[in-house]
Amino acid sequence: MxxxxxxxxxxxxxxxxxxxxxxxxxDSEPHWMVAETELVEAHGGVWTRDDAVSMIGSSMDVAAARLRERGVDLSTAQIADALNTAVAAAIAAGVxxxxxxxxxxxxxxxxxxxxxxxxxxxxxxxxxxxxxxxxxxxxxxxxxxxxxxxxxxxxxxxxxxxxxxxxxxxxxxxxxxxxxxxxxxxxxxxxxxxxxxxxxxxxxxxxxxxxxxxxxxxxxxxxxxxxxxxxx
CATH class of the missing domain: 3.40.50.1000 (HAD superfamily/HAD-like)
Known part of the structure; x- marks a missing residue:
C-alpha cells in the first residue's frame, strides 16, 4: 500500500x-577514499586527499583511468571489483x-x-x-x-x-x-x-x-x- x-x-x-x-x-565518500588510497599504494603509487576529492561523483571508467595513471595495473573491471568489495565491507556494519x-x-x-x-x-x-x-x-x-x-x-x-x-x-x-x-x-x-x-x-x-x-x-x-x- x-x-x-x-x-x-x-x-x-x-x-x-x-x-x-x-x-x-x-557518508560513503571517506570509504571510497580509503579504498582508492590502499589500492594505489598496493601498486607502489601515491594517492592524495586532493586526488580522492577530485574523483567524487566520477564514473568508474574515469576513476579507473586515473588510478591506472597512478600505477594500478588492473583492468576497469578488476578495479571496480576491488573498490566495490572494499566499500561494501566498510558499509556493511550500518548505513x-x-x-x-x-x-x-x-x-x-x-x-x-x-x-x-x-x-x-x-x-x-x-x-x-x-x-x-x-x-x-x-x-x-x-x-x-x-x-x-x-x-x-x-x-x-x-x-x-x-x-x-x-x-x-x-x-x-x-x-x-x-x-x-x-x-x-x-x-x-x-x-x-x-x-x-x-x-x-x-x-x-x-x-x-x-x-x-x-x-x-x-x-x-x-x-x-x-x-x-x-x-x-
Whole structure:
C-alpha cells in the first residue's frame, strides 16, 4: 500500500525526487577514499586527499583511468571489483546516513512522491542500500547506463522509468559531475555541498546539509524557487 499523502495537493509537490547516493544520502565518500588510497599504494603509487576529492561523483571508467595513471595495473573491471568489495565491507556494519537524509527520504515517501536512486556506484552497492531503505521506486546505477554522469542519461532514465517529466522533478547532488548530469536533464536541482567544493550554475539551489530541509522546501524548488541554506 502506497504511503498516504499529506495535506498538500499533488500539484504542490515534485513529480518525483531523484537522489544521488554517495555523499548526498550516505557518508560513503571517506570509504571510497580509503579504498582508492590502499589500492594505489598496493601498486607502489601515491594517492592524495586532493586526488580522492577530485574523483567524487566520477564514473568508474574515469576513476579507473586515473588510478591506472597512478600505477594500478588492473583492468576497469578488476578495479571496480576491488573498490566495490572494499566499500561494501566498510558499509556493511550500518548505513552511514548523512545528517537529515533519512528523515527527508521518509518524509517524501510519506507524501506519496516517487523516489529514484541515481548513482555512479555500481548496482552491487546501490541495490543493497535501496533494498535496506525500502523507499526507492527505481534504482539507476552506474553500470545501468551507457553514458554515466556528467551526461544526463542517468537522470533521464530514472524519470522515464518513473513515468514523469524530468522538468517536474527535484534532483539532489553533491558533486560537479552529478550536478552537470542533473541540470542537463532539465530537473530542478539542489546542490548539497558536504565534502567536495561545488560551484553550481545559476538556477541551482544550495545547502550545506540536509538537516532541516523539508518536503515543503522541495516543493518550492519544484515550483522554480531557489533554496539557499549555505552556512554563514
Amino acid at each position: 502506497a504511503p498516504a499523502r499529506d495535506h498538500r495537493t499533488p500539484d504542490d509537490l515534485p513529480a518525483a525526487v531523484l537522489w544521488d547516493m554517495d555523499g548526498t544520502l550516505i 552511514p546516513w548523512q545528517p537529515g537524509a533519512r528523515e527527508l527520504v521518509e518524509a517524501v515517501a510519506a507524501a506519496g512522491v516517487p523516489q529514484a536512486l541515481v548513482t555512479s556506484s555500481y548496482r552491487v552497492l546501490a541495490e543493497p542500500f535501496a533494498r535496506a531503505v525500502g523507499l526507492f521506486d527505481v534504482v539507476v546505477a552506474g553500470d545501468d547506463v551507457t553514458r554515466p554522469k556528467p551526461d544526463p542519461e542517468p537522470y533521464l532514465t530514472a524519470a522515464a522509468l518513473l513515468g514523469v517529466d524530468p522538468r517536474a522533478c527535484v534532483a539532489l547532488e553533491d558533486s560537479v559531475s552529478g550536478l552537470a548530469s542533473a541540470v542537463a536533464s532539465g530537473a530542478h536541482v539542489v546542490a548539497v555541498q558536504l565534502i567536495a567544493p561545488v560551484d553550481p550554475p545559476a538556477g541551482v539551489s544550495r545547502t550545506t546539509t540536509l538537516r532541516g530541509v523539508t518536503l515543503a522546501d522541495l516543493a518550492r524548488v519544484a515550483s522554480g524557487q531557489l533554496l539557499d541554506r549555505r552556512a554563514a
